[in-house]
Amino acid sequence: MIDARGYSAADAQSRLSLFRFEREEGGPHDVTIDVLYCGVCHSDIHQARNEWKNTVYPCVPGHEVVGRVSAVGANVTRHALGDLVGVGCMIDSCRSCEPCTSAEENYCEGPNSWLATYNGPMVPTSKATTGENMYGRDNSYGGYSNVIVVSEKFVLSIPAALKPEVAAPILCAGATTFSALKYWGVSKGQRVGVVGFGGLGDMAAKLAKAMGADVTVFTRTSEKLQEAARFGVTGVLEHDTAALQKLSSAFDFIISTVPERHDVNPFVKLLKRGSTLCVAGALEPMSPVNNQDVAFHRRSVAGSLIASLADTQEVLEFCAEHAIGPDVEVIRMQDINAAYDRVTRGDVRFRFVIDMSSLTESEIE
Structure with a gap:
């Protein structure tokens, strides 16, 4: 076993704190990674606070993991010692269902769906119904380690x-x-709207612009209008009814990146005939959609989950090629609880990233 340490939540009300645990040694096809940095996603907060009502405790969040390979199994061919590598939202899938064999592991239809980088299988209830968890575990510990x-x-x-x-x-x-921009074919000359201008919205706007689209972001705060201008995209306040009316039937594609339940009806009206609004940020039940606004213009309201492995590797290469990336604020591991509070308040531009070297400081705190 590997002695490990990280930060975990003991229950939905607790603050994250130092947690010692053991990881299994890597097998012949496994890669062991010394974590350098881990991003802080709003999903981490939802999960740590059990806002999706499925959290397995203790919960060690973190699914935006970058580190150096420190060991490889005997059969590993893709990565070598010292390589800079990343781990995203999932660490396994059933590998045999139609989505998995079609390189869409993110939509795995196996009995437990995909295995999340933390918190365990996406369908944890199957153990109760089948008597077996295909991954042999109920929990997984993430990148805050x-x-x-x-x-x-x-x-x-x-x-x-x-x-x-x-x-x-x-x-x-x-x-x-x-993944959503690619699936719905965003391309040069199209007009794309981005609802919400946080961690996901920042990247959606930059990626769509790099694809050649004319990008408009919709935000709740005037401060973020200035950020939009700095990025070279148009900014519109969500509550500016007059501005929204002027944009009626103007967009080829709209992506909503808001990480919680919200009303998409004001933005459905902004779609051109036959166009799509994709909800990519929220997993909760949404407010009802006025189907009259949808049907009369053959519009669509759709959803999209995390990316496949292939799309994740592709976006890394795309960002490198176009010299784009998120604006980040690097923090110490010990500051994670304050960071959670700031994310909840919307007080971050645009993504916190934990410097995991700071974890050693917790030994004396």
């Missing part, structure tokens, strides 16, 4: 052109939005 062991198939290569702290949020925020 000093070391992680992952099958080489689920380990991504970080391009040399990307700083490791910048690459970390691309593994979720970048990959999730890229």
